[in-house]
Amino acid sequence: xxxxxxxxxxxxxxxxxxxxxxxxxxxxxxxxxxxxxxxxxxxxxxxxxxxxxxxxxxxxxxxxxxxxxxxxxxxxxxxxxxxxxxxxxxxxxxxxxxxxxxxxxxxxxxxxxxxxxxxxxxxxxxxxxxxxxxxxxxxxxxxxxxxxxxxxxxxxxxxxxxxxxxxxxxxxxxxxxxxxxxxxxxxxxxxxxxxxxxxxxxxxxxxxxxxxxxxxxxxxxxxxxxxxxxxxxxxxxxxxxxxxxxxxxxxxxxxxxxxxxxxxxxxxxxxxxxxxxxxxxxxxxxxxxxxxxxxxxxxxxxxxxxxxxxxxxxxxxxxxxxxxxxxxxxxxxxxxxxxxxxxxxxxxxxxxxxxxxxxxxxxxxxxxxxxxxxxxxxxxxxxxxxxxxxxxxxxxxxxxxxxxxxxxxxxxxxxxxxxxxxxxxxxxxxxxxxxxxxxxxxxxxxxxxxxxxxxxxxxxxxxxxxxxxxxxxxxxxxxxxx
Amino acid sequence: xxxxxxxxxxxxxxxxxxxxxxxxxxxxxxxxxxxxxxxxxxxxxxxxxxxxxxxxxxxxxxxxxxxxxxxxxxxxxxxxxxxxxxxxxxxxxxxxxxxxxxxxxxxxxxxxxxxxxxxxxxxxxxxxxxxxxxxxxxxxxxxxxxxxxxxxxxxxxxxxxxxxxxxxxxxxxxxxxxxxxxxxxxxxxxxxxxxxxxxxxxxxxxxxxxxxxxxxxxxxxxxxxxxxxxxxxxxxxxxxxxxxxxxxxxxxxxxxxxxxxxxxxxxxxxxxxxxxxxxxxxxxxxxxxxxxxxxxxxxxxxxxxxxxxxxxxxxxxxxxxxxxxxxxxxxxxxxxxxxxxxxxxxxxxxxxxxxxxxxxxxxxxxxxxxxxxxxxxxxxxxxxxxxxxxxxxxxxxxxxxxxxxxxxxxxxxxxxxxxxxxxxxxxxxxxxxxxxxxxxxxxxxxxxxxxxxxxxxxxxxxxxxxxxxxxxxxxxxx
Numbered sequence: 001x002x003x004x005x006x007x008x009x010x011x012x013x014x015x016x017x018x019x020x021x022x023x024x025x026x027x028x029x030x031x032x033x034x035x036x037x038x039x040x041x042x043x044x045x046x047x048x049x050x051x052x053x054x055x056x057x058x059x060x061x062x063x064x065x066x067x068x069x070x071x072x073x074x075x076x077x078x079x080x081x082x083x084x085x086x087x088x089x090x091x092x093x094x095x096x097x098x099x100x101x102x103x104x105x106x107x108x109x110x111x112x113x114x115x116x117x118x119x120x121x122x123x124x125x126x127x128x129x130x131x132x133x134x135x136x137x138x139x140x141x142x143x144x145x146x147x148x149x150x151x152x153x154x155x156x157x158x159x160x161x162x163x164x165x166x167x168x169x170x171x172x173x174x175x176x177x178x179x180x181x182x183x184x185x186x187x188x189x190x191x192x193x194x195x196x197x198x199x200x201x202x203x204x205x206x207x208x209x210x211x212x213x214x215x216x217x218x219x220x221x222x223x224x225x226x227x228x229x230x231x232x233x234x235x236x237x238x239x240x241x242x243x244x245x246x247x248x249x250x251x252x253x254x255x256x257x258x259x260x261x262x263x264x265x266x267x268x269x270x271x272x273x274x275x276x277x278x279x280x281x282x283x284x285x286x287x288x289x290x291x292x293x294x295x296x297x298x299x300x301x302x303x304x305x306x307x308x309x310x311x312x313x314x315x316x317x318x319x320x321x322x323x324x325x326x327x328x329x330x331x332x333x334x335x336x337x338x339x340x341x342x343x344x345x346x347x348x349x350x351x352x353x354x355x356x357x358x359x360x361x362x363x364x365x366x367x368x369x370x371x372x373x374x375x376x377x378x379x380x381x382x383x384x385x386x387x388x389x390x391x392x393x394x395x396x397x398x399x400x401x402x403x404x405x406x407x408x409x410x411x412x413x414x415x416x417x418x419x420x421x422x423x424x425x426x427x428x429x430x431x432x433x434x435x436x437x438x439x440x441x442x443x444x445x446x447x448x449x450x451x452x453x454x455x456x457x458x459x460x461x462x463x464x465x466x467x468x469x470x471x472x473x474x475x476x477x478x479x480x481x482x
Numbered sequence: 483x484x485x486x487x488x489x490x491x492x493x494x495x496x497x498x499x500x501x502x503x504x505x506x507x508x509x510x511x512x513x514x515x516x517x518x519x520x521x522x523x524x525x526x527x528x529x530x531x532x533x534x535x536x537x538x539x540x541x542x543x544x545x546x547x548x549x550x551x552x553x554x555x556x557x558x559x560x561x562x563x564x565x566x567x568x569x570x571x572x573x574x575x576x577x578x579x580x581x582x583x584x585x586x587x588x589x590x591x592x593x594x595x596x597x598x599x600x601x602x603x604x605x606x607x608x609x610x611x612x613x614x615x616x617x618x619x620x621x622x623x624x625x626x627x628x629x630x631x632x633x634x635x636x637x638x639x640x641x642x643x644x645x646x647x648x649x650x651x652x653x654x655x656x657x658x659x660x661x662x663x664x665x666x667x668x669x670x671x672x673x674x675x676x677x678x679x680x681x682x683x684x685x686x687x688x689x690x691x692x693x694x695x696x697x698x699x700x701x702x703x704x705x706x707x708x709x710x711x712x713x714x715x716x717x718x719x720x721x722x723x724x725x726x727x728x729x730x731x732x733x734x735x736x737x738x739x740x741x742x743x744x745x746x747x748x749x750x751x752x753x754x755x756x757x758x759x760x761x762x763x764x765x766x767x768x769x770x771x772x773x774x775x776x777x778x779x780x781x782x783x784x785x786x787x788x789x790x791x792x793x794x795x796x797x798x799x800x801x802x803x804x805x806x807x808x809x810x811x812x813x814x815x816x817x818x819x820x821x822x823x824x825x826x827x828x829x830x831x832x833x834x835x836x837x838x839x840x841x842x843x844x845x846x847x848x849x850x851x852x853x854x855x856x857x858x859x860x861x862x863x864x865x866x867x868x869x870x871x872x873x874x875x876x877x878x879x880x881x882x883x884x885x886x887x888x889x890x891x892x893x894x895x896x897x898x899x900x901x902x903x904x905x906x907x908x909x910x911x912x913x914x915x916x917x918x919x920x921x922x923x924x925x926x927x928x929x930x931x932x933x934x935x936x937x938x939x940x941x942x943x944x945x946x947x948x949x950x951x952x953x954x955x956x957x958x959x960x
Contacts, residue, residue, distance in 0.1 A: 039577050043797050045570070045678040046557045046579060050712050078793050080840070082817055089796035141801070270840035272849055275682035275790055277712050 002202040003234050007165050007195060007226060008119075008157035011172060012150050013182050014126070014190035015058045020147035021125050022049030022092065027149075029188050033142035041147035043087030048276050051076075055149040058181040059099050059123055060282070060290045062151055065175050065297055066118045068103030070287050075279040076123075080270040084141055085128040095271040097279075098122035105155075105175070106299055107167040108317055116168055117156030124150050145189070157196065157207070162226035169193060169219045170321055174298045177323045186217055193222050199233045199243070208233075209245040213257055216250045225250040229257045301326055309333065309340035318348050324363040331371035342378055350392055354399050368402040369395070377405040384465050385409070386416050418465040420472065423456075426464065427473045430455045441477055449473070485510035486639045487957070490548045490696045493642060497547055504536040504547025507642070508591060511549050515640050518960045523615050524625075524635035526554050527562060527595040536591055543589025544703055550585055551641035553632050554595040555602055556687065557676040558582050561592075565678050566610035567600045569824025570804040579676020580708045581645060581687050588703050593641050596631030600826045601795065602652055602680040604628050605898045608889050609828040616885070617660060618958040619924050623882035626656030632690045633660040637925075638960055643700050644690040649680045650783055651877075651902025653688045654914035658877035658927020661916045661956060663697050663944070664690045666902075668934045669909035670715035672701075673708030681790040682713070684783075684906040693954045694915065694945045698722035701937065717935060725941035728949050731765035736870035740776035741901055747880040753918030753926045754876045760950060761874075761943070771870065773862040776904065778855045780896060783903045785839050785852035792836025798824065831892065860908040867910075867933045872943055875901050877914040877927030905931055913940045916953035925953070 020027055023040035039047035056074065063070050077095035103118035126148040131140040153172065159165050173191065176182045183190045193216055198208035213229060216222045228250075233243050248257040273279070296304070298320045305316035305326075320326045325347060332343045351374075355365045377394065380386045386394065386409055394405045394414065401408070409415050417423060430452055431438050441448040456469055485493070485507045496502045512533070519525060529535075532549065539546055552558060555565040557575035559582075564570040578586065585592065599609040607615040607630025617625040618638040625634040629646030633656035636644045646653040648666035657664025665688045672687045679685055689700035702723065707716045737758065742751060758768055800806035800820030807819030825833070839848035866873060879900060888895045905912040910931055917928035928947070932940045948954055 039575070042802065044557075044575065044577070044803070045563070045565075045573070045797065046575065046676040047577075048675050048711050048713075050710060080793050080796060082796065082799065084799075084801050084813060087797060087802055089799055090793050268842045270793070270837065270842070270845075272789060272793070272840050272845070275713075276679075 001238070003199045003237065004202050005160055005197065005199055005230050006157045006207055007159035007162070007197045009155045009159065009165060009168060009222075010194045010196070011153045011169070012192040013062070013153060013176060013184075015055055015149040015151055016180070016182050016190075017052060017054045017058065017149055019052055021052050021055045021123070021149035022147055025147065031144055033140070034144060036144045037146070041087075042143055043146075049092060049274075051277060052149065055123060056099070056282070057286075057290060058149075058179075059121070059151050060287060061179050061181055061294065062153070062176065063100030063103065063121055064287070064291055064294060065179055066100065066103040066105055066121065066153070068100035068118055068121060070282060071097050071099050071101070072282055073097055073279050074099065074282050076274040076277045077271045078274050079124075081267050083127065084139065085130050085143075085146070087128070087143060087146060091124060091127065092274055092277070093124035094122035099151075105168060105171055107164060107171055108313070109164060109167070114164070116158050116164070119154045119156045121151055121153045124152060126150050162223045162230070165195065165226055166219055166223040169222060171298065173219075174321050174323065178295055178297055186219075193219075195222055195226055197226055197229055197233070199230060199237060209243045211243070211245070211257075212247045214247060214249055214260070217252065221250060221252055224252075224255060225257055228255060232257065305329075309344075311340060311344055315341075315344045315348060319344060322362050324361070324366055328362070328366050328371050332375050335372055336375040336378065339378060343374065346374060346378065346395075350395055351399070354396050358399065360399070365399055368400070369398045373398060373404050380405065380409065384416060384418050384467070386414060387462065387466060390414050390416070390462060414463060416465045417460055417463050418468060420468065423464055423468050423472050424476065426456050426459055427469070427476045430459065430473075431476060438477065449477070486514040486642075488642065489692045490545065490642050490699050493548055494699075497541065504539060504541075504591065505533050507547060507549065508533040508536045511593065511641065518618075518638050519640060521616060521621055521960065522618055522634050522638045522640065523613065524596055524631040524638065524640055525551070525594050526564065526566060526597050526610075526612050526631065529561075529592055529594045532591045532593055539589050541589065543587065545585065545643075545699070546589030548590055549593045549642045550590040550700075551593045551596050551632055551635050551644040552582060552585075553629050553644075553646050554598055555647055555678040555680075556582060556645060557678065558592060558595070561595065563595065563678070564611075565601045566598045566612055567798075567824065567826065567829065568611045568805060569798045569820070573804045575676070577676065580673035580710060581704045582676060584703050585645075590643075590703070596629070596635055596644060598631055599628035599652075600829050601678070601791070602628035602647060602649055603791070603828045603832050605651070605655055605895055606883075606885075606888065607631065607634075607656070608885065609826050611826060614885055617882045617924070618960055619661065620882065620922070622884055623924065624659070624885050626659035626878070626882065628652040628656075629664075629690060630656045633657050633662055633664065636660065636662045636690050636692055637958060639957070642692070643696060645687060645700075645704070646690045647677055647680075647685055647687050648902075648906065649684045649686075649787060650906050651899040653690055654902050654912060654927065654929060655878050655899065657690050657914045658916075658929070659882040659925060661919070661925030661927075661953065661958075662690060662692060663694055663913065663915050663954070664688065665697050665701065665913040665937070665940070666905055666911060667701065667705060667937055668715070668911040669906075670713055671911070671935065671937065672704050673706070673711040673714045675708055675710040679790070679794040681787040682794065683790060684787060686906070694913075694941060694948045695723070695726055697913070698726055698941050705937075715935065720938055722938060722941050725938040726945045727942060728946045730761050730943055730946045733761070733766035733872070733943065734870045735761065735766055735768040736771035736866045736873045737768050738773045738776065738866075738873060738875060739770050740773050741875040746876075749918070749920045750876045750878070750880060750926050754874070754928055757917045757928045757947060758874055761947060764946060764950065768874070769870075771866045771873070773859075773866065773904070775855065775858045775862050779859055779903045779907060780900055782852045782855040782859065783899070783907060784835065784896060785848050786856065786907070788832040788836030789839045789849050789852075790836065792833045792840065795825075795829065795833055800824075828892070856907050859904055863904070863908045863910060863931075871932070871939055873931040875929045875931070877901060877929040881920045881922075881924035881926055901929060910934050911937045911940055913944050915944045915948055916956070917947075917951070918953060919956065925956075
């Protein structure tokens with residue numbers, strides 16, 4: 001039997017405000033434990049929450065960018081459950097009136113653009129961090145993170161493959177980055193994703209039992225976890241076994257999902273309106289004001305890149321998927337408007353590869369290899385000063401050191417040999433040292449030519465201008481007097 | 483002169499004319515505490531440093547040198563604040579409640595913390611982990627609750643002023659039962675920041691004092707917008723002492739028929755009617771009005787209050803502060819043991835009630851329904867207030883009852899709040915003033931209810947009545 005997959009994603013986005021959602025404490029990452037706390041975020045008796053307006057503004061920004069309608073009333077609820085990282089033993093969240101609802105996000109699939117519905121996005125406060133020490137048989141609680149503002153973005157179950165889920169996350173991250181509302185740093189927890197996945201025989205209308213997967217710490221991890229669990233679910237179905245509705249944890253070391261709790265153990269959160277925060281109207285003026293500040297978003301930018309610079313969908317999509325990359329591209333284009341395709345190629349292939357090889361983000365690369373450096377390097381290739389092959393090496397050094405390609409080329413003596421006399425001397429030396437090959441060539445074995453070019457490159461350490469070398473070597477071989 | 487017997491406004495005059503010093507007042511109060519506190523048990527903590535603090539005062543604040551007693555559910559920095567519950571034993575808040583900050587800023591001398599029903603759950607002060615406070619008028623009876631310690635201390639002249647909190651009558655009912663003045667301000671008038679919440683949408687801090695003038699003085703200090711409390715109202719605060727005028731001419735009083743029912747205490751009924759007639763003789767008019775949803779108020783309150791309480795009290799888990807049960811083998815066991823040992827019966831009863839009412843499958847039938855009824859109750863009052871300036875009722879259906887009389891009958895206990903609950907559900911202000919004594923010598927209270935944020939009218943009516951009567955000058959024999 002053929003199965004189809006139904007996936008929904010819940011993404012927790014940490015909004016990049018300076019202070020927490022309900023108090024004035026700093027949101028800075030990495031401070032000593034419990035140093036960014038006050039009676040409010042410690043949940044001390046008598047302390048009361050006050051909404052940080054900036055949190056609401058950033059969330060509205062996201063809502064608009066995800067084509068959502070913004071709730072006219074701002075209302076908070078309490079989600080009650082006991083856990084030591086939650087000092088009040090309830091979380092202030094939004095239940096029946098989320099800040100945003102009914103939006104969508106577009107992703108590229110093999111079948112073209114696809115709209116994935118965004119069911120809702122709501123505000124809530126983050127919990128603290130537990131540090132377990134099994135040997136000592138106690139746990140430590142760090143409440144710095146308590147009260148950090150989160151926006152939970154919940155998709156409709158309209159994602160039909162792990163790859164689509166991956167694309168959804170990439171695009172969501174790009175939008176958040178464009179809006180400048182979140183650091184989107186998964187390691188620091190400023191972006192977290194849970195996935196709901198079920199399978200059903202192709203054509204069946206009703207949904208299968210839903211499995212919730214948690215604990216993925218990268219987009220690739222989300223994809224891998226989904227792939228694993230879909231396989232697991234299908235093989236259970238094929239054996240005629242029941243897929244139980246449960247929460248599973250992704251173990252990235254073992255690349256498996258492990259059952260955490262079943263539906264029967266699910267919490268009753270006893271939601272009710274947060275009486276300490278009175279619901280208030282979100283004025284249209286505020287929403288309109290925010291609407292006017294929205295920047296060009298990835299999809300619009302991609303379309304513009306395609307039409308303005310004649311880039312392919314693929315090239316344009318890659319460039320806009322990271323705002324730093326798109327900005328870099330446009331900086332470079334400003335300096336050198338004639339070469340969009342060449343600039344795009346260098347960025348998509350070589351710079352990206354160098355970045356991932358050195359584990360740097362594009363933003364970090366960008367600081368080292370300034371856009372004008374790339375433009376200059378392309379000019380050096382065009383003018384024959386360096387070869388394309390050497391340029392690739394120079395690029396790596398530039399990204400490591402932050403030096404300009406020209407400086408590197410000079411320092412390392414990598415500037416191409418384009419002097420005719422010099423190259424002619426090299427050609428003659430190589431011919432003198434490889435008489436057999438020369439004879440073979442003259443007898444018609446044309447592949448010997450490639451060998452001789454190779455030898456000449458070896459002598460010049462790859463610096464010989466290839467066009468010139470070819471031309472001169474051919475001339476010398478024609479002469480026949482060697 | 484027995485300074486402890488004076489009111490705040492009398493002391494202020496004496497300070498002003500430099501006839502006495504605040505240190506002398508503290509001495510007088512402390513000796514009074516030493517002689518009567520063993521019988522009354524109004525305090526859970528006495529601040530023995532008050533005299534030193536009095537000496538350092540510059541005398542400039544609006545309450546400079548005036549002793550104030552604060553209920554034990556209001557945070558005072560570095561002073562043990564327990565809500566009269568074992569679960570908070572040893573808890574010293576690292577911050578002051580907004581009300582406490584305001585009192586300190588105005589030079590008030592904090593005398594200590596007053597006893598209360600555990601977490602303000604009760605109408606008799608019997609559920610305190612420290613044991614019951616006694617009514618100074620009859621030590622075998624309860625002082626009312628939950629702010630029983632504050633009311634008893636004021637009645638016993640163990641403090642000049644006191645602060646209480648009122649969720650369903652917890653200021654007004656003990657004030658009535660102890661023969662003193664108590665006001666629940668409009669919801670949002672006084673900041674709740676630092677008040678350990680019972681039911682956030684009902685709680686309000688207010689004054690308990692010897693007379694109406696003192697209540698106005700205290701309100702002048704504690705009322706006002708607080709950016710740390712989202713539910714506090716951003717409205718200007720009038721000078722309430724300006725309302726202390728004897729004038730009720732043309733005042734339209736509504737007398738709700740639902741509050742005067744067959745079988746109610748005859749003495750209470752008589753004295754409340756005497757008060758109404760007195761106001762009429764001074765130029766006020768009264769008419770019977772109807773508040774048709776009154777019957778549902780108690781049920782509504784006992785859904786909303788416990789629901790919010792069940793969530794507010796979830797934080798007392800032994801993790802960060804207060805009591806932690808030792809020897810647990812898991813976090814769940816620690817929670818269960820801590821809460822089982824730390825909470826008293828009434829707290830447990832309300833937590834269970836609230837947890838049940840909020841549970842999935844019951845939420846619509848209980849909490850949501852109660853919220854709808856709450857709106858109906860508020861509409862009843864809004865309608866009456868379109869035609870009338872205030873509503874007058876008894877504060878409590880009876881005078882103080884015997885200690886232990888209702889402790890095994892929660893329902894009977896809950897019914898003692900029957901006249902006070904609606905003000906919390908609707909948010910409006912209400913004041914209780916003494917209006918008589920039973921034959922057995924127990925005080926009776928008159929409740930005046932007003933429009934939201936119209937505390938001024940309540941002060942005017944209460945003051946006019948008080949100035950024509952003598953009840954507030956009666957003192958218990960201790």
